[in-house]
Amino acid sequence: MTDKTATPEQMDGPVLKVTDLTQQVNLEADTLTILQGVSLEINRGESVAIVGRSGSGKTTLLGLLAGLDTPSHGEVELEGRVISRLSEDERAALRARRIGFVFQSFQLLPALTALENVMLPLELAGSERADGKARELLERVGLGDRLRHTPRQLSGGEQQRVAIARAFASEPAILFADEPTGNLDNRTGRSISDLLMDLNHEQGTTLVMVTHDEQLAGRCQRRFSIEAGIVTEPGAEAHTEVVN
Amino acid sequence: MGAAGKLMSVQRDWRERDVRVVLVALVIAVATVATIALFASQLQRTLVTSASSFLAADRQLEAENGRPVPGEWLEEARARGLETGQMIEFSTMVFGNDRFQLVSAKAVSNEYPLRGQIEFQQQPAAPRVMRDEGPGPGEVWLNPRLLRLLDVSVGDSLEIGNRSLTITGLLVREPDGGFRLSALAPRLMMHADDVDSTGVLQEGSRVEHVYLFAGDSAALDGYYDWLKPRLEPSHEWEGVRDGETFSQSLQRAEQFLLLGGSLAVLLSAVAVAVASRQYAISQRDTVALLKTLGSPGGAIAGMYLRRLGLWGMAGILGGLALALPLYWVLANLLSEALARPVDIRVDPGALVPALLTALVSLFAFAYPPIRRLRSVPAMRVLRSQPGESGREALPDLLIAVSAMFGLVWLYARALPMVLAVFGGLLLLLGVLALIGWVLVSVLRRIRGGGQSWRLALVGLYRHRRASLSQLAVFSLTLMLAATLVLVRTSLLDDWQAQLPEDAPNHFLINIPTQTVDEIEAFWSERGYPMENFYPMVRGRLTELNGEAVKEAVSKDQRVSALNRELNMTWMESLPEDNRIIEGEWFSPGDTQGVSVEAELADKLGLKPGDRLTFTVGSDKVTETVTSIRTVQWDSMKPNFYMAFPPGGGLEGMPATWITSFYLPDNAKSILNEFSRQYPTVSVLEIDHIIARIQEIVGQVTQAIEAILVLVLAAALVVMAAVVSTTLRDRQREGALLRTLGARQALLVRSTMLEFALLGLIAGLVGTMAAEGAVWALQYGMFEGAFRWHWQVAVPIPLISAAVLAFLGRWQLLPVLRVSPMLMLRRLE
Known part of the structure; x- marks a missing residue:
């Protein structure tokens, strides 16, 4: 369960492969299509931005890619496993080992200190040295002197740093970030995106980020646009797997 | 309605989870307390009614001096809306079928019994029926034992003094058949109007006039207040709580109900406190926002106060809406359990604690944390502030604890209970x-x-x-x-x-000393061994430390035990259910001293070392109190006010013996054989x-x-x-x-x-x-x-x-x- 090395088969091919993904919500009168026929591939170590306006479906896409939800049609393959076919518990186990999250609203637990928040995924994964590792990570994000502070006592930027430390704690293969700078001012946002990029680089993680911040998107290797549930990858023939 | 008004509507509040919890807690508080109070008062009425039937009334006035009470006393009672009735109890010889027999007679007026019913049989073999009135004029009912002793049948006539009365049925059980010595002899019941014409009651005859009263308790209490200054020492006013065998059980039950009610109050208060604190915490952002928009602290406090008022009303209405049907269901269940209709009535007095609980809960438990909202800094809008420390909540805790104390006190009015709960x-x-x-x-x-x-x-x-x-x-x-x-x-x-x-349900009384062994053998042979025989000497307490008891004891201390002859005994070891609370029990070989029952000792202010003088017949006995002991009056075993050591002060006094034992229903026929063999021994059936x-x-x-x-x-x-x-x-x-x-x-x-x-x-x-x-x-x-x-x-x-x-x-x-x-x- 603590095995963090990918198998040979995981090493080859795309780390994330999406085929004809459709998400619909049944309303009283009719069916609302949020995502329609999305297909794309993301390779190991890449950084990818998904940009779009509010309500374009980007957060829904992120949830499906991370296995937080299951699609109406289509498949999501993560490191060769079709996660939409896994049970909830299998997906949870996969998340615990291979996936990290950073949210727009930080999602720290208010009752826990910074240190305890970072320890949480490590403990869930059964790590023996959760405490030490969490301390190291908090040092790395520049909060070594704020270990015992609760989220309430931290600024927004500091909270997001804790969230980033937590996201990298389980050494994930893929990190999903949902508008990571959305709640922060420009300057803090920049330092947070720097941190995110640096850590991503250091740990060789694949980064999939949803954002409407063009500047942040510009720092990613690839960039997908989403509009009215349809995903395109403008100007990138080599990687594409686009559209309807 | 403006935006600020909208902020205050209960409807809007209801959408907030914490408010829902406060409201639900309030509703529960009011509902629980109201239900318990209603049900407890219901139960109280049921219990009093069923206990009253032990007196055949709600209250009795006994005149032990042999004289009727002035007629105006009864008129006053009727004027106050009370029902009244009368009984005359006396011993007399009756003659029937060529035999004489000493009987204990009870003559009753038309109204008897005011409470309870008489168990009656038309013929010895007929089914038992319950009747609401006693025999009419010219009629007499005998108890089955008397019927056997005289060997008469229903329809025969029975002579009492100058009168001849017709036997019209069997008296199986009287509602007020308490544990009295006058009930020992074979029993008959007749109409009170016939007493004078028998001519058996002469000046100086041993007779007890008993008056029965029934009505609501306020009227009874008012009447007693009127009557009290007029009573003589030989008059005794008896309510269900005095001296009856089950009174202790009743009292405990009452205390239990009060305890239950108090605990319900506390539980509800806790719920309100928890939820409102949570609510106050959730309201901080709103308050900060209002302040930012320019609302002064006073206006904010006023808004929340009005809101509390609204919740209070909603809680009370909701609670009552829940309590009334719940009470109705419980009362009906009780009615079913008792197999008789109970008086379902919403006593407005019983609702007061519920309303008070709601108000106190709101203002002592919910208000303090909400009051502090006014001091939430507006800065909170921009930057979240640290939460409350425990120190700020300390005054709240003090207020809450005092309020709890007050509520329980209000509800139970028993300091030991309040102290015990708070000690816990x-x-x-x-x-x-x-x-x-x-x-x-x-x-x-x-x-x-x-x-x-x-x-x-x-x-x-x-x-x-x-x-x-x-x-x-x-x-x-x-x-x-x-x-x-x-x-x-x-x-x-x-x-x-x-x-x-197998609690003893029969007493044998008046056993002559020489037949004690024989009688023990009689019952042992039939498989019913006697536990203990106690000698019984009857005497009066006449002097206390050398002073006549009437002077030594002030009038309001005067106790009925002094007006009657006391049951005294001698025994070697302390009965199992007695407990020494002062002094020491007799050592083996002691022949001096007397042990006094605790309640009597308390009333007379006796303590070890006091010297008591008793008059037994024409003899006087003086002994020092060596111990005070509690007695289980409801143990159904022989109990004595005064106990002497064997060979002590009572040595040589005329004594009869008493014992109690358990006899199952199916062995009761042995009693007939026993009564024939030992006609002088009285059997008291208390089953x-x-x-x-x-x-x-x-x-x-x-x-x-x-x-x-x-x-x-x-x-x-x-x-x-x-x-x-x-x-x-x-x-x-x-x-x-x-x-x-x-x-x-x-x-x-x-x-x-x-x-x-x-x-x-x-x-x-x-x-x-x-x-x-x-x-x-x-x-x-x-x-x-x-x-x-x-x-x-x-x-x-x-x-x-x-x-x-x-x-x-x-x-x-x-x-x-x-x-x-x-x-x-x-x-x-």
Whole structure:
């Protein structure tokens, strides 16, 4: 369960492969299509931005890619496993080992200190040295002197740093970030995106980020646009797997 | 309605979870207290009615001086709307079928009995029927024993003095057939109008006039106030609570109901306090925003005060809407259990505690944290401020504790009860402080164990602030519930112990000394051995420390025991159910001293060392009090006011012997044989009294169970309310844990374990505090020695662990059902 090395088969091919993904919500009168026929591939170590306006479906896409939800049609393959076919518990186990999250609203637990928040995924994964590792990570994000502070006592930027430390704690293969700078001012946002990029680089993680911040998107290797549930990858023939 | 007005509408409030909890808690508070109060007052009426039938009235006035009371006394009673009736009790010789027999006669007026019914048989073999009136003029009913003794039949005539009366039936049981010596002889009942024409009552005859009164208790009390200054020492006013065999049981039941009510009040107050504090916390952002927009602190405080008022009204209305049907159901259940209609009536007085509870709960428990909202800084809008420290909540706690004290006092009006409950609370707080320390310092050092176990412990440690306050509420709740369970258990045990299946139900009295052995042999041969024979000497207490007792004792101290002859005995060892509370019991070989019954000693102000002089016949005996002892008057065993050592002061005095024993229904025919063989020995059958006491105990037990169920239900709701205060945080945490990869089973297991641990600790602390409170209660109110109650101390922690584990599982439900993504968004 603590095995963090990918198998040979995981090493080859795309780390994330999406085929004809459709998400619909049944309303009283009719069916609302949020995502329609999305297909794309993301390779190991890449950084990818998904940009779009509010309500374009980007957060829904992120949830499906991370296995937080299951699609109406289509498949999501993560490191060769079709996660939409896994049970909830299998997906949870996969998340615990291979996936990290950073949210727009930080999602720290208010009752826990910074240190305890970072320890949480490590403990869930059964790590023996959760405490030490969490301390190291908090040092790395520049909060070594704020270990015992609760989220309430931290600024927004500091909270997001804790969230980033937590996201990298389980050494994930893929990190999903949902508008990571959305709640922060420009300057803090920049330092947070720097941190995110640096850590991503250091740990060789694949980064999939949803954002409407063009500047942040510009720092990613690839960039997908989403509009009215349809995903395109403008100007990138080599990687594409686009559209309807 | 402006925007500010909208902020205040109950409708809008209702959409907030914490307000819903406050309102639900209030509704429960009002409903529980109102239901218990209504039901308790119902039960009180039922009990008094059923106990009143022991007097055949609500009150009796006995004139032991042989003279009727002035007619105006009765007129006054009737003028006050009371029903009245009369009985004349005397002993006389009757003649029938060529035989004479000394009988105890009871002549009754038309109204008799005012309460209860007479059990009657038309013929010896006919079925027993209940009748509401006694024999008419010219008629006489005999008890079956007298019928056998005279060998007469229904229809024959019986001569009493100058009159001849027709026997029209058998008197099986009188509603007021108490334990009186006048009831020893064979019994007959006749009409009061016939007494004069018999001519048997002459000046100086030993006769007792008894007057019966019934009506509502205010009128009875008013009448007694009028009557009191007119009473002579030979007059005795008797209510159900005085001196009757079951009065102790009744009193305890009443106290139990009060205790149950008080605990319900406390439980509800706790729920309101918890929820309103949570509400106040949730309101800080709103208050900060209002301040930013320019609202002054006073206006904000006023707004919340008006809001509290609205909640109060909503809570009271909702509570009453729930209480009335609930009471109706309970009253009907009671009616069914008793197999007779009960008087279902909403006593407005019983609703007062409920209303007061609502108001006090709101203003003493809900208001303090809400009041402090006005001091929330506007800056909070821009930057979240640290939460409250415990120091700010300290005045709240003081207000809450004083309010609790006041409420319980208002409800129970018994200081020992209030002190016992608060002693238990103190104990509880002490233990909780200790547990808080353990949580903080020990839990985080625990390593090893399975993952769920570790997560559960980590959870307890991490939520220590919330856990500790929840723990406080849970243990308080459980302490209150356990106190009630414990008191109920010991109450029922006590009654069971007092009146076992084979409690003596027959007395043999007037046994001549020389036949004691013979009689013992008679019953042993038939399989009914006697336990103990006691000699009985009847005498009066005439002097106290050399002074005539009438002078030594002031008028209001004068006790009925002094007007009658006292039962005195000598015995070597202290009877099992007696207890020495002062002085010492006789050593073997002692021939000096006397042991006095505690209540009488208390009334006369006697203590060891006082010298008492008794007159027995023409002799005088003077002895020093060597001990004071309590007596179980309801033990159905021979009991004595005065006990001497063998060979002591009573040596050589004319004595008869008395014993009591258990005789089952199917062996009653032996009594006929016995009476033929020993005609001078009186048999007193009290099996019906025991049956009545057992019936009353049965009713009270039912009521106690009903109230217990109510209080436990209230406790459960309080616990659910408390769990729901952290629902949002817990659900958020659950969703996040799932996002971070926690498996469902792990989440469920660790949450259930964490809550079960909480429940277990709360259960242990709660029962421990309850044992303390009950210990104090038992010393203060309910007699009996303290002991641990494993039958309560073991299951309650286990049940509370199970209930909380279930509640923990329940609050996780939405987290498990909905995708974590959706849940996080929902809770954002």
